[in-house]
Amino acid sequence: MDRETVYAPLLRRLTIVSGLDEPDIAAIRALPIAVRQWDAGRAIVADGQRPTDCCLVVEGFCVRSKTTVSGQRQILSIHIPGEIPDLQSLYLRRMDHDIISLVPSTLGFISHASLRALTREKPNVAEVLWRETLIDAAIFREWIVNVGQRPATSRLAHTVVELRRRLVVTGRAAGDTFEMPLTQEQIGEALGITPVHANRVIKQLREERIIDISRGRVVVLDEVKLAELAQFDDRYLHQDPFL
Amino acid sequence: MDRETVYAPLLRRLTIVSGLDEPDIAAIRALPIAVRQWDAGRAIVADGQRPTDCCLVVEGFCVRSKTTVSGQRQILSIHIPGEIPDLQSLYLRRMDHDIISLVPSTLGFISHASLRALTREKPNVAEVLWRETLIDAAIFREWIVNVGQRPATSRLAHTVVELRRRLVVTGRAAGDTFEMPLTQEQIGEALGITPVHANRVIKQLREERIIDISRGRVVVLDEVKLAELAQFDDRYLHQDPFL
DNA sequence: CCGCCTCCTTAACCTTTGTTGGGAACCGGC
DNA sequence: GCCGGTTCCCAACAAAGGTTAAGGAGGCGG
Numbered sequence: 001m002d003r004e005t006v007y008a009p010l011l012r013r014l015t016i017v018s019g020l021d022e023p024d025i026a027a028i029r030a031l032p033i034a035v036r037q038w039d040a041g042r043a044i045v046a047d048g049q050r051p052t053d054c055c056l057v058v059e060g061f062c063v064r065s066k067t068t069v070s071g072q073r074q075i076l077s078i079h080i081p082g083e084i085p086d087l088q089s090l091y092l093r094r095m096d097h098d099i100i101s102l103v104p105s106t107l108g109f110i111s112h113a114s115l116r117a118l119t120r121e122k123p124n125v126a127e128v129l130w131r132e133t134l135i136d137a138a139i140f141r142e143w144i145v146n147v148g149q150r151p152a153t154s155r156l157a158h159t160v161v162e163l164r165r166r167l168v169v170t171g172r173a174a175g176d177t178f179e180m181p182l183t184q185e186q187i188g189e190a191l192g193i194t195p196v197h198a199n200r201v202i203k204q205l206r207e208e209r210i211i212d213i214s215r216g217r218v219v220v221l222d223e224v225k226l227a228e229l230a231q232f233d234d235r236y237l238h239q240d241p242f243l
Numbered sequence: 244m245d246r247e248t249v250y251a252p253l254l255r256r257l258t259i260v261s262g263l264d265e266p267d268i269a270a271i272r273a274l275p276i277a278v279r280q281w282d283a284g285r286a287i288v289a290d291g292q293r294p295t296d297c298c299l300v301v302e303g304f305c306v307r308s309k310t311t312v313s314g315q316r317q318i319l320s321i322h323i324p325g326e327i328p329d330l331q332s333l334y335l336r337r338m339d340h341d342i343i344s345l346v347p348s349t350l351g352f353i354s355h356a357s358l359r360a361l362t363r364e365k366p367n368v369a370e371v372l373w374r375e376t377l378i379d380a381a382i383f384r385e386w387i388v389n390v391g392q393r394p395a396t397s398r399l400a401h402t403v404v405e406l407r408r409r410l411v412v413t414g415r416a417a418g419d420t421f422e423m424p425l426t427q428e429q430i431g432e433a434l435g436i437t438p439v440h441a442n443r444v445i446k447q448l449r450e451e452r453i454i455d456i457s458r459g460r461v462v463v464l465d466e467v468k469l470a471e472l473a474q475f476d477d478r479y480l481h482q483d484p485f486l
Numbered sequence: 487c488c489g490c491c492t493c494c495t496t497a498a499c500c501t502t503t504g505t506t507g508g509g510a511a512c513c514g515g516c
Numbered sequence: 517g518c519c520g521g522t523t524c525c526c527a528a529c530a531a532a533g534g535t536t537a538a539g540g541a542g543g544c545g546g
Contacts, residue, residue: 092481144386147387183523184524191391428494439495499536504529512522516517
């Protein structure tokens, strides 16, 4: 795979979300990345492991999830190209959750050693990466609100709108259609509801002509009603460093 | 207030949780901190603001929360002495949630400028602080699981056990009793349930002689049953840097 | 000591979501 | 093109949790 296409989504994201100057970009481009193809549904890192690398999503989708003792699974976040879902493993040695690919994906592995060296050398890059983990936490906070306070239809609407906004940053959600390759069971795990209820909710939003979710794609049918339902305020995404 | 008592809980926490050497400790002690008394129930920082300082809890309790457009409130985390609940504001300029004191508290304000200077000068301290924000995120992840997957009684049990474990680190939870100064309404906001249901759940755990929550204190009546109910696995707290 | 306010408590009823169990549609591999 | 496994879909019933309403206990200021 072409070197440029590996770094492009990451650099695009970081430039928009945090701001990078030329030397920073050069330093990141100098990071050694081991690119690998990954099957769908395969664990990238598992709960309890001590990874030695961070994983950059180059192409594809993955999720982070935790499984309770009684076997229930909660999806914590959905990750898209340009993101480093286990950046936290740099300073939290032991994983407290799983990371799993949703579709066949291209992943780039960056060693902790090289990332640590980079952060020591370029405090500016360190801050940008730190900021990435802080945005991650901000998204978790909103996810708590979503699961804790909103009724199931709003939960789904909110999650859909969030994913869409994040996809826009790396140019993957033009028009009214975008990818969300989760099965209904996984949607349930993300929203904290059963797959049966996820199905009911999806059906309802389809019947009300708000969104149509099928075969891993979302089609927005009514922007106004969707916005109303999701009550989405994008401030928590911190997509603008100057705001 | 004595200078030492201001830094003590923070240093104790950081030493245990992340490990600090002598020069690091000295550097942190050199941070200028403006100590202030705070009334109960008063906002420390509000959603939308751009703080210029971080707030260290010296004595007391505070919570972080978000309020939805329709006025429902979700408590995101409970903070205890030694913690810096808005450390994220260092690189996330605009607050996406509120921080509120629960009881009359002693707070220490540390300017962003001095913290940034410290992190540039002492990469080791930067890593320890970064790690703090990562642990914060790890707790959010578990909070998502709690709200998303567990039935209300387990949710309450889990939250209680978590708080207790964290209080132990700064020596505030010896024996079977500890402080948790939330009203039943606030407990409901933390667990994503209504105050009426929070009352039902508290009553049930009292009747089953598992825990007794009243007047802002928790008394553990049956360690075994509590552990069983909470399904608590403390790995996500990352309280040991070497584990 | 009184009155007010907050917090706790409870009951009856309603709504959302979970459970169980089944069938249909789709997809990839042979 | 068929077969077996996912995934989707749906209905009937059960349970958890939400709503509304109202009384009681406790603390604090006048």
